[in-house]
Amino acid sequence: MASSRHNGKNASGPTVAASSAGADQGQSGEFLTTAQGLRLPDTDHSLKAGERGPTLLEDFHLREKITHFDHERIPERVVHARGAAAHGVFESYGTGRSVTKAGFLASKGLQTEVFVRFSTVLGSRGSADTVRDTRGFAVKFYTGEGNFDLVGNNMPVFFIQDGIKFPDIIHAAKPQPDREIPQAQSAHDTFWDFASLHTEATHHVMWNMSDRGIPRSYRTMEGFGVHTFRLVNDAGETSLVKFHWKPAAGVHSLVWEEAQITAGFDPDFHRRDMAEGIEAGAFLEYELGIQVMPDDASDSFEGIDLLDPTKLVPEELAPVQPIGKLTLNRNPANYFAETEQVAFHSGNLVPGIEVTNDPLLQARLFSYLDTQLTRLGGPNFSQLLVNRPHAPVNDMLRDGMHQTAIPTGLAPYQPNSIDGGEPRLATAAEGGYVQVSRPLQATVVRASPASFDDHFSQPAMFYRSLTPLEQAHIVEAFTFELGKCYEQAIKERELQVLANVDSDLCAQVAAGLGLSAPDGNPAVDAGLSPALSQIATEPGPIAGRKIGIIADAGADLAGIGKIRTAAAKIGATALVIAPVGGVLGTGTHTQTVDRTLLTARSVEFDALVVASGTTAASDIKLTLLLQEAFRHCKVLAAWGDGTAVLEAAGIAADGAGVVTGNTAVKSFTDQLAAAVGLHRAWDRAPDVMASAIPPVLTS
Ligand code: HDE
Numbered sequence: 001m002a003s004s005r006h007n008g009k010n011a012s013g014p015t016v017a018a019s020s021a022g023a024d025q026g027q028s029g030e031f032l033t034t035a036q037g038l039r040l041p042d043t044d045h046s047l048k049a050g051e052r053g054p055t056l057l058e059d060f061h062l063r064e065k066i067t068h069f070d071h072e073r074i075p076e077r078v079v080h081a082r083g084a085a086a087h088g089v090f091e092s093y094g095t096g097r098s099v100t101k102a103g104f105l106a107s108k109g110l111q112t113e114v115f116v117r118f119s120t121v122l123g124s125r126g127s128a129d130t131v132r133d134t135r136g137f138a139v140k141f142y143t144g145e146g147n148f149d150l151v152g153n154n155m156p157v158f159f160i161q162d163g164i165k166f167p168d169i170i171h172a173a174k175p176q177p178d179r180e181i182p183q184a185q186s187a188h189d190t191f192w193d194f195a196s197l198h199t200e201a202t203h204h205v206m207w208n209m210s211d212r213g214i215p216r217s218y219r220t221m222e223g224f225g226v227h228t229f230r231l232v233n234d235a236g237e238t239s240l241v242k243f244h245w246k247p248a249a250g251v252h253s254l255v256w257e258e259a260q261i262t263a264g265f266d267p268d269f270h271r272r273d274m275a276e277g278i279e280a281g282a283f284l285e286y287e288l289g290i291q292v293m294p295d296d297a298s299d300s301f302e303g304i305d306l307l308d309p310t311k312l313v314p315e316e317l318a319p320v321q322p323i324g325k326l327t328l329n330r331n332p333a334n335y336f337a338e339t340e341q342v343a344f345h346s347g348n349l350v351p352g353i354e355v356t357n358d359p360l361l362q363a364r365l366f367s368y369l370d371t372q373l374t375r376l377g378g379p380n381f382s383q384l385l386v387n388r389p390h391a392p393v394n395d396m397l398r399d400g401m402h403q404t405a406i407p408t409g410l411a412p413y414q415p416n417s418i419d420g421g422e423p424r425l426a427t428a429a430e431g432g433y434v435q436v437s438r439p440l441q442a443t444v445v446r447a448s449p450a451s452f453d454d455h456f457s458q459p460a461m462f463y464r465s466l467t468p469l470e471q472a473h474i475v476e477a478f479t480f481e482l483g484k485c486y487e488q489a490i491k492e493r494e495l496q497v498l499a500n501v502d503s504d505l506c507a508q509v510a511a512g513l514g515l516s517a518p519d520g521n522p523a524v525d526a527g528l529s530p531a532l533s534q535i536a537t538e539p540g541p542i543a544g545r546k547i548g549i550i551a552d553a554g555a556d557l558a559g560i561g562k563i564r565t566a567a568a569k570i571g572a573t574a575l576v577i578a579p580v581g582g583v584l585g586t587g588t589h590t591q592t593v594d595r596t597l598l599t600a601r602s603v604e605f606d607a608l609v610v611a612s613g614t615t616a617a618s619d620i621k622l623t624l625l626l627q628e629a630f631r632h633c634k635v636l637a638a639w640g641d642g643t644a645v646l647e648a649a650g651i652a653a654d655g656a657g658v659v660t661g662n663t664a665v666k667s668f669t670d671q672l673a674a675a676v677g678l679h680r681a682w683d684r685a686p687d688v689m690a691s692a693i694p695p696v697l698t699s
Helices: 060-070 161-174 189-197 199-209 255-266 269-281 335-340 359-375 456-465 466-485 488-499 503-513 555-567 620-631 640-647 668-676 683-688
Strands: 083-092 111-120 135-143 146-153 229-232 238-246 284-294 320-328 548-552 573-578 607-610 635-639 658-661
Touching: 060 255, 083 135, 083 238, 083 269, 083 335, 083 456, 111 548, 146 238, 146 269, 161 359, 161 488, 161 555, 189 199, 189 488, 199 456, 199 466, 238 466, 255 488, 255 658, 269 284, 269 320, 269 488, 466 488, 466 503, 488 503, 555 573, 573 668, 607 668, 620 640, 635 640, 635 668, 658 668
Parallel strands: 548 573, 548 607, 607 635, 635 658
Antiparallel strands: 083 111, 083 320, 111 135, 135 146, 229 238, 238 284, 284 320
16 A cells, blocks of 8 residues: 655655655665764774773764663553564455445455554563463554554453543552562452452453463454444444454463463463464464444443443344454564554544544543653654554644654644645545534533443353353462462452352352352343354364474484475474484485474474374473373374374373374374364363363252
8 A cells, every 4th residue: 555644845754665664764784884874893892092991982982872772762561561563464345334434444355554563461571471461452554544543452341441440450450569579460469459349340350361361372362442433434324333353263272371381481472473473474364343233322232331341242142244354464574663662542543433432442542642652752653664654644743852754834734824725624525534423411420320330240141151161261260360369358359259240150269269159149141142152163274383293313204294294285383393403314304303302392382293203202301291282182193103102101092182193194184283273172171171170050
């Protein structure tokens, strides 16, 4: 899509390349220079009075280099500090046209460049990717009508109903202020103190404690706009919608022990996974969909208050209708310039997409612009390459810190005659953003509607719509998190909250904590939404997945080659794990060793396969590797006499989720791919995971 900010006399920025990786402010030329372009003969020694003498103040290169270094850091984001991003393209299906006049959704096949940043909420910039937390899913569409930012999360509901509570929930969830621990975790007293007192958080807390809080990868996460938005079509008709991102790779999560190990073994697990996948051509794909509800002045649908962000609309009541496809296909060239400096704002809207009165959304409209003033050091952050619209900009905003444009013209004000009256104001027909008129007549109050008071029936619906395995994971998560709290009163108060959600859930968590379960008043019929469960019943695509092949000098190297080829064809990667590094074999069939038993950990792999001929079975590290994958319900496989290695590790070759056969037979690799496509061998769960014992259901 063409991009230009240059548009007549009042243009406030230089022409930009279509992508933020464009080099107009990048590094160029062959020689190392100072910031002034002076070529440098030496950057290893400071200028001194003699080889052993003091450093001279006149060393302008030393001072420039150190001064710039001293100021390399900017404040990290107050929330969502830890993130990773990618460039991509959004292709419209044209199906959204009946409900919105937004140009980028208007016709089939229309492509718009995007920049997407995924994040955790709580941790600092250097924290681990796999912690239990909500994930941010922020998308910047560089549309021809200006930037549209859909700044969402991987969960459809939020902790609070009114933006004024945001500092409270964040202060409670961030590390405790005395010792600044724990980092990037909700398993501590202040979080549960707040959650147990502020019961409108219950629904979001249930999602955080579910498998959604520990996604397998960004590729396997759903995304949600959370709030209800108002769409306006060409005829001026309005509807209320919720935005959804549906991942092509399915929705999949880690298991809790795996997430914890990964946080230590590879804190960059999610960002590495995305960057490596994109580099290998296994692009991340999501469908954008909308749930469409009538805008009938009630701001509610089927009894659900659409202005309450702690409520979702079950897909069974309003199906998610696909309107376009997002493909993330290019890694940023520079983390700081792009991922760190990108500035999202829920108020970046285009004609045809408007906000509603959701009090959480209303507060966000203020916050995002405001926070960038501190974080990006002034009001000109929209001139940073990654933030620049790919539509003409003619804004009459002038001066300020870090002004990099050289605006021309004499009259950055309206009306003017000196610059010929330009820039002109656009009518709605010319693409001007004209809000649909919303009649307002009200009394000024600090209060919420009564419909916001139901804090428990949707958490009950969520819990009861999941499979016993997913429910068991929730029980385990609550028991873990509350088990890490010190204050007895907080645990008891949260049990009271759970008693009002579901008695079985409460009873199991109480049992795990060694406390008695209080009586509550849970909803008897909260309804069910089977779409909320994420357990796959059909194999999905395995692009971006990793398969570890265990081998040694005696292994069937030709067979390994076949698996590598088969995996590559479907976008997966097969890595060879051997006792020591180097290359296995000589002659025609050689295989490079990618990991040794020292550098491999099961958490890196979605499946482990033992090559025929491998004899390293006596190594304890190998036994641990296989057993850990087994315990996390991962696919295990072997061909030929590789099964003996599995059996030596205590894994039956005919057990659930164990694929055996012969690599010469195509069905072996097909079966392997199908098993990985189911994500986990959950049938094994009752035998290997303490948490997987199905809860006892009462009538
Ligand atoms: Fe944010 N949020 N938020 N938030 N949020 C920020 O903006 C805020 C909320 C979300 O990758 C900050 O630029 C308030 C809901 C994402 O750069 C800050 C309220 C949802 C990201 C801020 C909310 C989100 C942010 C921090 C309550 C899901 C990361 C730095 C009214 C729909 C964007 C920044 C990125 C970031 C404030 C509530 C999602 C401080 C005051 C609800 C994905 O402005």
